[in-house]
Amino acid sequence: MSLTLSTPAASAAASGVRVCPPEHAHAGTTNCYHHHGCRCTPCSNRVVSGNARVRRLRAYGRWEPLVDATVARAHLRVLSAYGVGIRQVAALTGMSHAHLRDIRVGLTATIRKENHDRIRAVPADVSSLAPSAPVPARGVHRRLQALHARGWTTGTLAPHLGTHSSNVSRLLQQDVVTRLLHERVAAVYGRLWDVAPPVSGPAQRRESEKARRIARENGWALPIEWDDIDTDDAPLAEAPALEADVDVIAVDLAVHGHQVVLTRAERHLAVEQLHAAGHGDRLIAHMLLVDDRTILRDRKHLGLPANENPTQLDRRLVA
Secondary structure (H helix, E strand, C coil): CCCCCCCHHHHHHHCCCCCCCCCCCCCCCCHHHHHHCCCCHHHHHHHHHHHHHHHHHHHCCCCCCEEECHHHHHHHHHHHHHCCCHHHHHHHHCCCHHHHHHHHHCCCCEEEHHHHHHHHCCCCCHHHCCCCCEEECHHHHHHHHHHHHHCCCHHHHHHHHCCCHHHHHHHCCCCEEEHHHHHHHHHHHHHHCCCCCCCCCHHHHHHHHHHHHHHHHHCCCCHHHCCCCCCCCCCHHHCCCCCCCCCHHHHHHHHCCCCCCCCHHHHHHHHHHHHHCCCCHHHHHHHHCCCHHHHHHHHHHHCCCCCCCCCHHHHHHHC
């Protein structure tokens, strides 16, 4: 007599209930509910909330079940050119690989509005790549060099990066790094860019001064001298003069909440308008798709003080 071990999936299948594959994101889409017959709480809640949303939008006359797939298709191709493939987009959006492939190659002319928004919400930058994906090491180099210019050494940086000082030195020699390593260095840089390095004794003080001297000899810029440290061709001290021509329509769109990439001159105009409306640096940075430090530098360049009393939108963003 043979003994057969019963799994939850086998038991469910035997009873006629379809089972959602365990690797599926149950609350991410309605695929598990509709195509696999899964009736777990996350899947059921996802369908209930989706139906409620449809009823609400229909009542307001704002229901758009299907939209043209052209914009989403173009964005998928941009993501692909950047190195974000269909499988990674599927993981980020919760959509099926097959559906995304059909959209990209043009087999699907219209798509659901929420799927359109999910695809468009995937940014064409390092954050969208798979954790192990290779990325150019320029951003890592610049961040470590900028911290050196502040006086941070490989020895004082190593504990923050969770590695040995020799590995920090090797990072400056690598041409590519993984996305995960890039983000780790970026996170450490975000914490330390305006923090003075530790100098607990004469030896550490000498090492810190040595790091500054090496940075000066190599022309490494300070953190405050960078606008966008990942993409700028040069630090601000070496950057060309601001563009004379600005797109006032692009500025107006950005000020009213649309995601528009602005030139530096256009961003300065947008900062002036948003600052005049009483908004703080964090909300302005969020609206203009830049870092908080960029807005801090813009305000100083424009001679604008910090807004001390946050608006309702500022408070909502912080919350």
